[in-house]
Amino acid sequence: IDNNSSAKNTTLPSVYPEDSLLAAIFKCLAYSLIVVFSVTGNSLVIAAFKLNVDRKLRTVNNMFIVSMAAGDLLLTVASTPERITRILADEQWIIEGNWGVFLCKTSNYLEKLFMNVSVIHLAMIAIDRFLVVYFPHKKIITATRARVIIAIAWLGSALYCAPLFYYANLLEEHGKIYCKTRQFFNNWKVWYLFFLSLIVLTLLFVVTLYAAIIIRLWCGKTTEIVQTPIKRRVSARVNRRVLKMVAMIVIAFYCCILPYWLSRVIETTDLKKKLYCDSPIEKSFKCLAYGVVVTLSVIGNTLIIFAFKLNIDGKLRTVNNTFIVSMAAGDLLLTVASTPERITRILVNERWIIHGNWGIFLCKTTNYMEKLCMNVSVIHLAMIAIDRFVAVCYPRRRIITAKKARFIIATAWFGSAVYCVPLFYYANLLVSNENVFCKTRHFFINWRIWYLFFLSLLVLILLVVVGLYAAIIIRLWRGERGPRIRMSFRSRTNARINVRVLKMVAMIVFVFYCCILPYWIGWVFCSYYRNDLICSDTYVFVVVFLMYSNSAFNPAIYSFFNHNFRRSFRFILNKLCKCCFTNRALYIQPEPKPIYVIGRGLQDCE
Numbered sequence: 094i095d096n097n098s099s100a101k102n103t104t105l106p107s108v109y110p111e112d113s114l115l116a117a118i119f120k121c122l123a124y125s126l127i128v129v130f131s132v133t134g135n136s137l138v139i140a141a142f143k144l145n146v147d148r149k150l151r152t153v154n155n156m157f158i159v160s161m162a163a164g165d166l167l168l169t170v171a172s173t174p175e176r177i178t179r180i181l182a183d184e185q186w187i188i189e190g191n192w193g194v195f196l197c198k199t200s201n202y203l204e205k206l207f208m209n210v211s212v213i214h215l216a217m218i219a220i221d222r223f224l225v226v227y228f229p230h231k232k233i234i235t236a237t238r239a240r241v242i243i244a245i246a247w248l249g250s251a252l253y254c255a256p257l258f259y260y261a262n263l264l265e266e267h268g269k270i271y272c273k274t275r276q277f278f279n280n281w282k283v284w285y286l287f288f289l290s291l292i293v294l295t296l297l298f299v300v301t302l303y304a305a306i307i308i309r310l311w312c313g314k315t316t317e318i319v320q321t322p323i324k325r326r327v328s329a330r331v332n333r334r335v336l337k338m339v340a341m342i343v344i345a346f347y348c349c350i351l352p353y354w355l356s357r358v359i360e361t362t363d364l365k366k367k368l369y370c371d372s373p374i375e376k377s378f379k380c381l382a383y384g385v386v387v388t389l390s391v392i393g394n395t396l397i398i399f400a401f402k403l404n405i406d407g408k409l410r411t412v413n414n415t416f417i418v419s420m421a422a423g424d425l426l427l428t429v430a431s432t433p434e435r436i437t438r439i440l441v442n443e444r445w446i447i448h449g450n451w452g453i454f455l456c457k458t459t460n461y462m463e464k465l466c467m468n469v470s471v472i473h474l475a476m477i478a479i480d481r482f483v484a485v486c487y488p489r490r491r492i493i494t495a496k497k498a499r500f501i502i503a504t505a506w507f508g509s510a511v512y513c514v515p516l517f518y519y520a521n522l523l524v525s526n527e528n529v530f531c532k533t534r535h536f537f538i539n540w541r542i543w544y545l546f547f548l549s550l551l552v553l554i555l556l557v558v559v560g561l562y563a564a565i566i567i568r569l570w571r572g573e574r575g576p577r578i579r580m581s582f583r584s585r586t587n588a589r590i591n592v593r594v595l596k597m598v599a600m601i602v603f604v605f606y607c608c609i610l611p612y613w614i615g616w617v618f619c620s621y622y623r624n625d626l627i628c629s630d631t632y633v634f635v636v637v638f639l640m641y642s643n644s645a646f647n648p649a650i651y652s653f654f655n656h657n658f659r660r661s662f663r664f665i666l667n668k669l670c671k672c673c674f675t676n677r678a679l680y681i682q683p684e685p686k687p688i689y690v691i692g693r694g695l696q697d698c699e
Contacts, residue, residue: 120180128173135166153239154221160243161214168207175200186270197272202258209250216295218339219302226306348607379439386645387432393648394425400661408657413480415498420473424644427466434459445529456531461517468509475554477598478561485565548613597654608643611636
């Protein structure tokens with residue numbers, strides 16, 4: 094470093110503010126939890142595949158999954174300790190000399206290597222699922238070919254990330270040592286943009302393949318070779334289970350990885366210097382994104398409400414589905430009431446185009462409805478978790494009846510409406526430089542207290558929900574590992590239903606907080622601890638868009654995990670457009686009933 098004058102005279106593009114002791118402790122605790130769960134979970138995945146106890150794990154799909162687990166495990170072991178050390182040392186590099194340079198190169202290199210490997214593996218898993226569903230009798234990707242593909246993915250990623258290892262070095266700034274890559278890598282912007290393009294293209298490719306798979310499974314077309322009905326049902330069931338698992342992997346991966354690369358794009362293209370001056374192309378893309386969300390949300394949530402109202406097969410009028418339909422009504426209301434205002438603000442650079450009393454009323458209504466629907470969703474998630482906890486831990490007690498559920502829903506809506514009244518009261522139009530804007534905080538003196546209370550409610554409900562689902566999982570786990578007592582047909586059915594519903598509501602909670610937490614993190618940093626990166630126009634657009642997209646994700650989750658909703662959707666769509674599904678009878682068929690066989694007791698027809 095002393096011999097490199099250009100590096101020594103380089104100034105860092107940003108100044109790292111020192112965290113308080115409490116903030117550093119919380120950050121280290123969060124990383125420590127990730128290390129524990131990642132090491133334990135990924136080690137179990139690798140060990141389970143290695144042991145192959147039931148002889149069913151050595152599949153091509155599981156080979157890709159185990160390779161991803163190995164990458165996640167290595168990423169945790171190799172990079173997380175360095176992250177914790179940088180938090181404690183205020184981003185400084187504490188190891189100097191050749192050993193410090195080597196560790197700096199290794200940590201940067203391995204982080205991007207494992208990320209690249211995961212992206213490629215997600216694409217290969219999608220291709221494997223596509224081939225299995227569309228060509229079930231052709232073994233195109235064999236175990237040998239899968240190993241070759243995995244080796245190529247690791248080798249190609251290692252070569253592609255080699256510049257990061259070569260250019261990473263220690264940089265001295267104001268008597269402190271930092272581990273940096275960009276100050277020594279002239280073409281780092283090209284590298285990051287290329288990698289971001291790879292992530293986006295892979296995402297589009299994966300979404301296209303899974304859309305084709307869902308269409309194939311939805312239409313239920315027969316394969317070339319005629320199968321018996323039982324084999325066909327078993328094959329379809331297995332395909333759906335694997336599809337659900339890998340779809341959750343893809344959603345979780347991109348929910349976790351896209352915000353990281355968004356920050357890289359902001360820094361790479363200098364978007365953080367922009368305020369409200371989007372180009373026409375950017376405005377078109379933003380409006381198109383909102384248009385897709387509006388379409389999916391309106392169609393999906395309307396289908397949910399109609400399916401519950403019609404109750405075609407007589408199985409949708411449950412307490413859990415009552416809360417879900419109330420959430421769907423809130424999502425539909427949020428989409429209809431607030432999304433057009435968001436699109437208009439994009440087109441006119443955040444200005445408010447309607448003046449006078451009518452403009453003030455619309456300003457008050459949009460702010461009020463947005464927070465009202467969000468508050469209702471948070472409360473409903475807590476009630477769904479409580480309902481699942483009661484159903485699993487106290488299966489013989491009907492504590493939450495349909496009548497009580499309706500009362501709880503009415504209370505949630507009324508309480509949220511009353512709580513959000515200050516937003517309706519204080520929201521008003523603000524004139525600045527001959528432009529009119531819709532603002533609330535300029536007229537609401539105690540807005541910080543209001544937002545802090547709502548954020549606390551969000552965090553507390555998250556902790557309650559996580560605690561309840563942890564208790565449910567422990568209860569189901571103990572039930573599976575308990576004494577092998579012969580269960581009745583009804584007990585087995587109830588256990589299967591509990592597991593299915595648990596998967597669905599857990600996915601709803603996970604997606605909700607993935608979409609809503611970045612929004613509230615942005616509010617915290619823009620309101621209490623100003624951060625230019627988080628408060629930039631691009632970050633604000635992304636987090637607000639994620640919040641609205643949750644309304645479009647929920648109907649897809651219900652359709653994906655609940656076959657009763659799925660069958661009702663197909664029935665409604667068949668009534669609306671019979672030409673779409675002429676190759677298959679989509680009317681609701683009666684469920685096979687259990688029969689008695691002499692000497693064998695109660696048996697399941699299926």
